[in-house]
Amino acid sequence: MSKEDIAAQRATEWREALRKEKKNKDRIEIERVKMRELDPEYRITNNEEVNCGLTTEQALREASRCLDCPDPQCMQGCPVNIFIPTFIKNIERGEFLEAAKTLKMTSALPAVCGRVCPQEKQCESKCFYKLKLGKEPVAIGYLERFAADYERESGKMALPEIKEKNGIKIAVVGSGPAGLSFAGEMAKAGYSVTVFEALHEIGGVLKYGIPEFRLPNSIVDVEINNLRAMGVEFIADCIVGKTISYDDIHEMGFKGIFVASGAGLPRFMNIPGENLIGVMSSNEYLTRVNLMCAAQDDSDTPVIKGKRVAVIGGGNTAMDSVRTAKRVGAERAMIIYRRGEDEMPARREEIHHAKQEGVEFLTLHNPIEYLGNEKGKVTAVRLQKMQLGEPDASGRRSPEPIPGAIETIEVDEVIVSVGVSPNPLIPNAIKGLEISKKGTIIVNEETMRSDLNDLYAGGDIVRGGATVILAMGDGRRAAKAMNEAIRNNKL
Amino acid sequence: MNKIVEKEYFSENVVKLVVEAPLIAKSRKAGHFVIVRSGEKGERIPLTIAQADAEKGTITLVIQAVGKSTKKICALNVGDYLSDVVGPLGQATHIEKVGTVLCCGGGVGVAPLLPIVEAFKKAGNRVVVILAARTKDLIILEEQMRANADEVIIMTDDGSYGKKGLVTNGAEEVIQREKVDMCVTIGPAIMMKFVSLLTKKYEIPTVVSLNTIMVDGTGMCGACRITVGGKTKFVCVDGPEFDAHQVDFDEMLMRLSSYKEME
Structure with missing residues (x-):
C-alpha cells in the first residue's frame, strides 16, 4: 500500500462525485450510529450474538459521515492497512459487495475483525472526527462488519484474486x-x-x-x-x-x-489454595465451554456450573469468562481486579456489556488465598483491598495493599485470567x-x-x-x- | 479419524485397542501419551501409549472403562473409528543404564509400563517387574512382561494368583533381597503414593507416570496441574513422569475427583 495507491483510489470519478454530493458541514452533523444489542436479561439466558449489526439504512447513513480524507489517518491505525475510506465510500454508494472486496484485499478475516478488533484503540482512534473535531469517530468497525456480513448473507462471496500456482x-x-x-x-x-x-x-x-x-x-x-x-x-x-x-x-x-x-501456558498467581477443585484458568474454562460445548447437555465434557463465580483479572479474556459464567447459570458473577476500572485492559464495550448483564465489579481487590472444604472444593476467596499509588512502568497507577483490609467472599468457582x-x-x-x-x-x-x-x-x-x-x-x-x-x- | 484394527478384552472393563496412527507410531517413545476423542460431542481424554508398530502404523492403547468417555471408547469395535488421536505428547521417559530397575504396575498402569520395561531392558539394566491387581482376572500383559523383564512377580489382593498381598509387599521383598537402583511405578494414584512412600524409606530414586484430567494436552488449559516439590507443574508438558518423592499425591487424588459427581 503506497500513498499513490490511496490517492489513485480516491481520485476515481465516483468517489469525487460522492464527495460533492454532500457538504462536509452536513456530514459532520450526523450522529454516530448506535448498533442494536440484544436485551441483557434475554441474552444471559442463551449464547446468541449480543451485537446485532447495522441495518442497511444505518450503514448508509454512517458511511456518509466519513469525510474521505486525502490523507486517511485511520489506515495508519489498522495493523493490516485496510483501505478504509475506499470500503466506506463503497458502502455509501450502495456497492456493498465492492466494499467487501476492498476489505479482502488486505484482511483474511473481515467478519471476525469487524467483531473483535479494538477499533477504538486503532483505526477509530485516528479518525478525523476524533482527532480534529472532538466528536465520536466514524464507526469503522461496525461498517466493516456490515460489509462482510452483507457479502456472506448474499451468497455471492468473492474469492480474492489468486496468482498462478507456483508449486512451492x-x-x-x-x-x-x-x-x-x-x-x-x-x-x-x-x-x-x-x-x-x-x-x-x-x-x-x-x-x-x-x-x-x-x-x-x-x-x-x-x-x-x-x-x-x-x-x-x-x-x-x-x-x-x-x-x-x-x-x-x-x-x-x-x-x-x-x-x-x-x-x-496459563499463568496462575501462586497463592494458597489455587489447586483446589473449582479453581481453573480462563483457558480451561473457555475451552470447555466454547470448544467442547461442555455447557450443553449432550456434550461428554463436563464443566463446573458455579453459582458464585469469581473471575480474577481485568482483560478481555476475563470479561469473556465472567459473561460466559453468567450464561452458564451463575447467580453472582464477579470480576476481581487489583487496579481500578480505568486501568482495566479490557475493551470498554466488554466492560459495559458485562455490567449490563449484571456482573459485579470488585476493583481494587486482590485475591490472596482460596479456602476449601473437606472434599477439596473451593468455598471462599480472601481478598486484600488495594489503593492506587504512583504510576508504574506500564504508566498505570500501581495498586498497593491497604494494611489490614481483608475480606472473605463465598465462591464455588474461580476462573483465573491473569495472562x-x-x-x-x-x-x-x-x-x-x-x-x-x-x-x-x-x-x-x-x-x-x-x-x-x-x-x-x-x-x-x-x-x-x-x-x-x-x-x-x-x-x-x-x-x-x-x-x-x-x-x-x-x- | 483413526480406525480401530484390533480389540481384545483383558477383563470385563479393561480393553486393548490397536489403532491406526502412522505418524504417532513413528515418532512416539516410551512414556509418551495421546489425547483421544470419540464422537462429535466427545471429551478429550489422555491415554498412555502401551505399544507401537511403526511399520504397520499402529499404536496400542489399554483403556479401563470407569467414566462416561472411557466406557464409550471401550464399547467401540474393530472397524470403528476414534474421531481424534493426537500426540505423542509429554516428555519421553529418561532411559539409561542404572543397574537394577524395579518396575511396579497396577491395574491398567501396567500397559504404559510395558514400553518402559522394554526400554530399560534394552539399555542393559536388570529389570524386575511387579504386576499387581485385586484379583487374577485383572492381571494384564503378563506374557509380554515376561518376554522383556528378568523377573516378573505377581501380587493379588485376594491371593487368587501369584502371591497374596499388595504391590508394596512385593516391592519391599525385592528391595530387601537385592540392591535396587531405581524404581518406576505406574498405576492408580493411591498405589503410586504408597510405592513412593516405601521407596522413600529405602532412599531409592523413583519415577511415577501420572494420568490426570486434561483438555488440550499441550499446556494450554492447566487442568492437569499438580504440585511437585512445592511448585505447580503441568503433567501434559512437564510430565507425565515426575520424581515420585516430590509429588503431592493427596492433592492429585483430590483433583482427580473434580468431576466425579457430575458423571
Whole structure:
C-alpha cells in the first residue's frame, strides 16, 4: 500500500462525485450510529450474538459521515492497512459487495475483525472526527462488519484474486488469526499452503477462546472455508514438534514455515489454595465451554456450573469468562481486579456489556488465598483491598495493599485470567531457534523472520499475548517478507 | 479419524485397542501419551501409549472403562473409528543404564509400563517387574512382561494368583533381597503414593507416570496441574513422569475427583 495507491483510489470519478454530493458541514452533523444489542436479561439466558449489526439504512447513513480524507489517518491505525475510506465510500454508494472486496484485499478475516478488533484503540482512534473535531469517530468497525456480513448473507462471496500456482509448498503451524492471515496472503500469492493444527477444530483462539455471543463459530467457519476454496489445506490433530518434526517438514518438501502456535501456558498467581477443585484458568474454562460445548447437555465434557463465580483479572479474556459464567447459570458473577476500572485492559464495550448483564465489579481487590472444604472444593476467596499509588512502568497507577483490609467472599468457582506465557512446545522442539527470556520466539520486527532462515513466526508466540488483529498483521507482514525472500532466492 | 484394527478384552472393563496412527507410531517413545476423542460431542481424554508398530502404523492403547468417555471408547469395535488421536505428547521417559530397575504396575498402569520395561531392558539394566491387581482376572500383559523383564512377580489382593498381598509387599521383598537402583511405578494414584512412600524409606530414586484430567494436552488449559516439590507443574508438558518423592499425591487424588459427581 503506497500513498499513490490511496490517492489513485480516491481520485476515481465516483468517489469525487460522492464527495460533492454532500457538504462536509452536513456530514459532520450526523450522529454516530448506535448498533442494536440484544436485551441483557434475554441474552444471559442463551449464547446468541449480543451485537446485532447495522441495518442497511444505518450503514448508509454512517458511511456518509466519513469525510474521505486525502490523507486517511485511520489506515495508519489498522495493523493490516485496510483501505478504509475506499470500503466506506463503497458502502455509501450502495456497492456493498465492492466494499467487501476492498476489505479482502488486505484482511483474511473481515467478519471476525469487524467483531473483535479494538477499533477504538486503532483505526477509530485516528479518525478525523476524533482527532480534529472532538466528536465520536466514524464507526469503522461496525461498517466493516456490515460489509462482510452483507457479502456472506448474499451468497455471492468473492474469492480474492489468486496468482498462478507456483508449486512451492509452505507450512503453517497453528490455525489461529496469525496462521489464517498468513495462509490467506500466501495462497493469494500462488503458494500451496498447508496449515497444521494441534486441536481437533480449525480456528485457534477464535474457536476455543472467544465466546459464541461475541463471535459465532459459524462466522469463523465461513472464513475458514473461504481459505479452503482458495486452496489452503488444513490438517487437524497434528502437533508440529511432536507428531511431525521440523526436519519432517523439510522432508515433506516445505520451503518455508510460519509458526503461529499461540499463547500456551496459563499463568496462575501462586497463592494458597489455587489447586483446589473449582479453581481453573480462563483457558480451561473457555475451552470447555466454547470448544467442547461442555455447557450443553449432550456434550461428554463436563464443566463446573458455579453459582458464585469469581473471575480474577481485568482483560478481555476475563470479561469473556465472567459473561460466559453468567450464561452458564451463575447467580453472582464477579470480576476481581487489583487496579481500578480505568486501568482495566479490557475493551470498554466488554466492560459495559458485562455490567449490563449484571456482573459485579470488585476493583481494587486482590485475591490472596482460596479456602476449601473437606472434599477439596473451593468455598471462599480472601481478598486484600488495594489503593492506587504512583504510576508504574506500564504508566498505570500501581495498586498497593491497604494494611489490614481483608475480606472473605463465598465462591464455588474461580476462573483465573491473569495472562498466559508462550507455548513452549515449538521453542523446545526446534534446535537453534532463538528464544527470549519470556519464552517468545525472537524475530525481526519488519520481516517476522527468526534466526533460522526458513522459519518465520507471529502472533502470541512472538508477542506473548496480544490481540487478534495484531496477530493478523504479523501474518500479513511475514507473508510479504517470505514471498520476497523466496522470489529473490534468499530462501 | 483413526480406525480401530484390533480389540481384545483383558477383563470385563479393561480393553486393548490397536489403532491406526502412522505418524504417532513413528515418532512416539516410551512414556509418551495421546489425547483421544470419540464422537462429535466427545471429551478429550489422555491415554498412555502401551505399544507401537511403526511399520504397520499402529499404536496400542489399554483403556479401563470407569467414566462416561472411557466406557464409550471401550464399547467401540474393530472397524470403528476414534474421531481424534493426537500426540505423542509429554516428555519421553529418561532411559539409561542404572543397574537394577524395579518396575511396579497396577491395574491398567501396567500397559504404559510395558514400553518402559522394554526400554530399560534394552539399555542393559536388570529389570524386575511387579504386576499387581485385586484379583487374577485383572492381571494384564503378563506374557509380554515376561518376554522383556528378568523377573516378573505377581501380587493379588485376594491371593487368587501369584502371591497374596499388595504391590508394596512385593516391592519391599525385592528391595530387601537385592540392591535396587531405581524404581518406576505406574498405576492408580493411591498405589503410586504408597510405592513412593516405601521407596522413600529405602532412599531409592523413583519415577511415577501420572494420568490426570486434561483438555488440550499441550499446556494450554492447566487442568492437569499438580504440585511437585512445592511448585505447580503441568503433567501434559512437564510430565507425565515426575520424581515420585516430590509429588503431592493427596492433592492429585483430590483433583482427580473434580468431576466425579457430575458423571
